[in-house]
Amino acid sequence: MYTSMKDMLLHARDHQYAVMAVNVVNMEQVKACIESAVEEHSAVILNISPRQMIAHAYPQIMAPMVKHMAEQVCVPIALNIDHGVNMEDITQAIRCGYSSVMIDASSYDFEENIRRVSAVASLAHAKGISVEAELGHVGTAADGDGLNTDYYTDVAQAKEFVWRTGCDCLAVAIGTAHGSYPKNRIPRLDFDRLKELKSALTVPLVLHGGSGAGAENISKAVACGINKINVCTDLMNHAKESLLRTLKEDPDIQYMELNEALEESMKGFIKSYMRLIGSSGQYSFDAHTGPELD
Structure with a gap:
């Protein structure tokens, strides 16, 4: 089912687990996420950033595709603009049919x-669309922003911020950062x-x-109250490594078969992550009577 993030994250809050929010740029990634959610009986959020909207994942194409796929299944699926900074990007996402938006004015x-x-x-x-905001600042791992405690979220400010904005x-910011961390850190x-x-x-x-925060940190973050975890770099790296490995093992593989192999590899990563953060098994349905993903 196609839905906003609000209800699924409230369910995650009440049942003490987190929902995976995966950045996607093509049909194969969308299918991998939705099929993983169905097989794991889990909700999932599909993120597309403004940069990705321009470079790969055109919203007027991605939003109807995601909505169609989501309406075929019995688990909650949301489509969210990730780090929308400009009002133009956010309003475009809303016009194209996104179910959720993030406004990053941090x-x-x-x-x-x-x-x-x-x-x-x-x-x-x-319009029934949920809103994510950011307070504090989650910067870039390569710049060492996660080490700067001045960027961390202030608790007193957070209470006032949520009350005054009505964000969902x-x-x-508690020490993570975007992108790849320096090696071995x-x-x-x-x-x-x-x-x-x-x-x-x-x-x-x-x-x-x-991405790159480590399984122990992720598990503890969920136990301490995190209900949504954004994953981009880890999946992109996994997909790239899987692609290179598949081509090395079978240089003559056909393009469609390559895509199928890549999709299955991404599903393995996604399903493992869903189990790590506790979202697997949170939604029960009869797979035989429910609609199939096509």
Whole structure:
């Protein structure tokens, strides 16, 4: 079923697990995510960033495709714009049929962040679309931003921010960063801060920069209150390595068969991650009577 993020993340909050939010840029990745969700009886969120919307995943094509696939299955599927900064990108996503949007105004000061998120929330909520915001700043791993505690989310500000904006979930900064971390470095997360945020807020909490954070950190983050985890770099790297390995093992493989092999490999990664964060088995249905993904 095609839905916003709101209800699935509230379910995750109430049942103490997290939903995987996967950046996708083509049909194979969309199919891998949705089929994995069906097979794991899990919800899943499909993320597309503005950069990806321009380079690969055109929203006027991706949104109808995702919506059609989602309507064929019995688990919740959401399509979310990831790190929407410009109002133009967000309104385009809404017009094209996204079920959720993220407005990232975290690089602005507190009051401007509130103003921008409030404006998006007013527009999106009127159309039944959920809104994610970010407070603190989840920067870039290569720049060492995850080590800068000045970027971390302030608990008192977070309470005021959620109350004044009406956002449906909040991305918090506790030590992760986007992209690939330097070799052999796993980030140290501020779990005490996360526990304080969980205690202070009722909205579901989001972890960006999940790629490369390590299974132990991810599991502990979920146990401490994270309900949505964004995964982009890890899946992209896994897909690239799988592609190269398949071509090396079978240089004469046909293009369609290559895509099928890549899709199956991505499903293995996605399903394993769903089990790690506890979303597997959260939705029960009769696969024989429910509609099949086509």
